[in-house]
Amino acid sequence: MAKRVQDLKPARKADAQAWMKENVAEQKKRYAAIVKEQEELGPEREKWVAGFLKIIQTKGFNVTGDVRRIIKPGEIPKKPKGMKKHQVVF
Amino acid sequence: MARPHIEPYVELDSPYKKFNLGGFKGSHYKVLSLDTDTGACTLKVRFDGGYRRKPGLSYSDVEIFLLNGSMQVGKETWREGHYAFLPAGTALGAIRVAQGAEALVMYNDSEPTFVESDRHHPLVLGDAFVSMNSYEDAPWASGSVVSPSVATGCMIKLLRFDPITEAFSFLYCLAPRYGQDNISYHDCAEESYHIWGTSWMMQFGDLPTGGYFWRPPYINHGSFRCTYGTLAFGRTDSVLYNYFHYNPWTNPDENQLRAAAFQYRKRPQLYNWVASDGHNHPHGPPDFETPDYGDEAQVRLLHGQPVGGSPGRRRGKRR
Numbered sequence: 001m002a003k004r005v006q007d008l009k010p011a012r013k014a015d016a017q018a019w020m021k022e023n024v025a026e027q028k029k030r031y032a033a034i035v036k037e038q039e040e041l042g043p044e045r046e047k048w049v050a051g052f053l054k055i056i057q058t059k060g061f062n063v064t065g066d067v068r069r070i071i072k073p074g075e076i077p078k079k080p081k082g083m084k085k086h087q088v089v090f
Numbered sequence: 091m092a093r094p095h096i097e098p099y100v101e102l103d104s105p106y107k108k109f110n111l112g113g114f115k116g117s118h119y120k121v122l123s124l125d126t127d128t129g130a131c132t133l134k135v136r137f138d139g140g141y142r143r144k145p146g147l148s149y150s151d152v153e154i155f156l157l158n159g160s161m162q163v164g165k166e167t168w169r170e171g172h173y174a175f176l177p178a179g180t181a182l183g184a185i186r187v188a189q190g191a192e193a194l195v196m197y198n199d200s201e202p203t204f205v206e207s208d209r210h211h212p213l214v215l216g217d218a219f220v221s222m223n224s225y226e227d228a229p230w231a232s233g234s235v236v237s238p239s240v241a242t243g244c245m246i247k248l249l250r251f252d253p254i255t256e257a258f259s260f261l262y263c264l265a266p267r268y269g270q271d272n273i274s275y276h277d278c279a280e281e282s283y284h285i286w287g288t289s290w291m292m293q294f295g296d297l298p299t300g301g302y303f304w305r306p307p308y309i310n311h312g313s314f315r316c317t318y319g320t321l322a323f324g325r326t327d328s329v330l331y332n333y334f335h336y337n338p339w340t341n342p343d344e345n346q347l348r349a350a351a352f353q354y355r356k357r358p359q360l361y362n363w364v365a366s367d368g369h370n371h372p373h374g375p376p377d378f379e380t381p382d383y384g385d386e387a388q389v390r391l392l393h394g395q396p397v398g399g400s401p402g403r404r405r406g407k408r409r
Contacts, residue, residue, distance in 0.1 A: 005179035005213045006199045009149035016129070016201050019111045024126045031094050041295055048292045049338045052313050055271050061336050062272040064238035077337040088293035090095050090309055090342055 031089075038089050045086060093123045093130070093279070097303035098294050106136050113148070113202025114195065117141055122194075122283070123304035129201025132281065132304065134194055137161060141187040145208040150199035152176040153250070153259060155224075155323050157285060159191025171225030175250045175259070177218040179211030194283055194323060220250050224261050233262065238332045241270040241314075256329035264289055264316035272334040274312045275345045278326040280305045287320030292338065308342035308349065335379050344378045351377035355389050362393070 012020070053076055060068030079086075099122065106118035117137045124131040130150070137159070145164070156172040164183020168174070176182060178199065197203075210216060222228065224247055233244035243265035250259040257278070264287070273292070284301040292313045297303070305311065333349055340348075353361045354374040373384045374393075383389055 003213060004215075005149055005177075005211050006151075008211075008213070009200055009203060012129070012201065015111060016203075020124075020126075020129055020201060023121050023124050023131075027094065027096075027121060027124050027126070030099065031096065034096065034099060038294065044295070045293070052271065052292055052336075052338065055313075056336050059271065062241055062270050062334065064332075064334070065234055065240070066242050068271070071336060077339065079339055083339060086339060087341065088310070089097060090306070 035089050039085065042085060045088070049086070092127065093125045093304050093306070095304070095306050095309060096123045097305050097309075098297045099123075099302045100298060100300050101134060101302055102300035109135065109202075111202050112204035113197070114143065115204070116143070119195075122302045123281070128199065130198055131201065132194065132196045132283075132302075133202075134192065134283075137185075137187040137191045137193070139188060139190045141185070143185040144206050145181055145184050146204050146206045147179050147181045147211055147214075148176070148197065148205075149178055149203045150197045150201075151178050151218075152180075153194075153196040153198065153325070155194040155283075157192045157194065159187070159189060161191050162186040162188075166221065168221075169223060171223050173220065173222055173224045173249045173259070175218060175220040177215045179214030180216070180219055181207050181210045183208075196325070218250075218252075222249070224249055228261070230263070236330055236332060238334050240332070241268070243268040244270075255327070257325070257327050258330070259323075259325045262322055262324055264314075264320040264322075266317065266319045268314065268316040268319075270312060270314040272312055273310050273336060273338060275308050275310055275333050275342075275349075276326070276330050277307050277349060278328040278330050279307055280324065280326050280330070282322050282324040285321045285323060287316065287318060287322075289314065289316040289320045289322075306342075308345040310338070310340060310345065337378060340378055344376070347375040348377045348379060350375040351380075351383065354393070355383065358393055 056071040057073065057076065060070045063069050101120055101122060104120050106120055109115055109117045109119045114135055117135050119133045119135045122132040122134060154174045156168050156170050158170045160167060160169045163185050228247040228249065230245040230247055233240040233246050235246065245263050247261040248258060249261065252258065281304045282302065284297055284299050286299050288296050288298040290296050291311050293311055333345065351374050377383055
């Protein structure tokens with residue numbers, strides 16, 4: 001295997017370890033805040049989804065570019081039974 | 091794990107911190123996303139007036155996008171909109187910032203590193219180097235560079251393309267009153283920073299100026315709206331394919347299975363070869379959108395299964 005510059009990186013020193021630790025911890029908090037914020041958007045998102053499902057039955061669904069297809073009522077997906085919250089951040 | 095799903099994150103009100111690590115010591119930074127294992131990261135960096143750095147290189151590929159201000163880099167003057175891709179080991183000239191500047195700085199392989207040097211590392215892959223002003227030196231092109239494609243009104247400027255992975259970095263803009271009525275996901279991770287403007291996605295709501303996301307593969311996003319126009323910087327980590335659909339409730343596992351089902355139908359030989367190594371789905375993986383596709387004659391023919399009077403052929407056997 002040909003060596004790359006990346007392969008020659010020295011082991012992480014103490015200052016870099018500390019930098020990682022600090023910023024990973026902050027990112028965890030940031031992630032949790034994003035999840036909470038997105039969960040709070042749940043009721044509004046339900047309206048957005050309803051609007052989307054209506055649009056694709058009238059104006060159509062963008063198959064590719066500006067090519068649209070009207071989705072028939074029988075093709076509209078149903079919210080899975082038992083789905084308590086619509087998760088959007090993974 | 092790699093970088094978590096950070097979406098949406100509006101960084102404008104988050105404070106800068108002193109950059110005390112090798113890289114851009116003496117500047118200020120905030121983390122937009124960080125790979126918790128490798129340290130690869132996307133940072134927003136503020137260079138105050140009077141900032142200086144000696145020539146040097148990093149052990150990581152680095153991408154820089156200058157959001158505002160200007161800086162002297164070696165013999166070049168970088169102004170807002172400047173984009174650079176520095177392959178690991180590229181010695182960047184001395185940096186001088188007279189009046190202040192802000193930039194997106196991306197370390198693709200590790201945490202920030204810096205070695206003072208005025209010579210490139212002998213192993214540098216120098217052909218990949220890019221330095222250009224994206225606002226002035228690149229044309230807007232239709233966003234339909236891939237198929238299925240985005241709707242008219244999304245345009246891109248290609249800044250960098252990796253021929254091995256087909257990862258690319260780009261500017262994109264959305265025209266005022268842009269709309270696209272589908273849900274999308276990709277096999278690649280996708281990253282974006284809104285330089286100006288607000289766009290909307292059905293999952294996450296508005297993403298305004300200063301809005302950012304790092305989105306891992308197979309996560310639903312869209313439909314899409316933009317009222318007044320948007321200018322943004324974006325990247326992928328590998329080839330981008332638009333898997334469009336209209337089921338708002340699918341999760342990344344289902345989306346990934348559907349992507350694999352596409353392979354089963356469209357690249358049967360490749361699929362069979364891949365599946366032969368312990369991941370065998372003889373009738374194709376589940377596809378939430380077309381659950382019975384395995385019954386389709388053409389699909390069965392492609393996979394050597396009996397159709398009509400045909401006994402089929404042994405699975406995986408080349409014709």
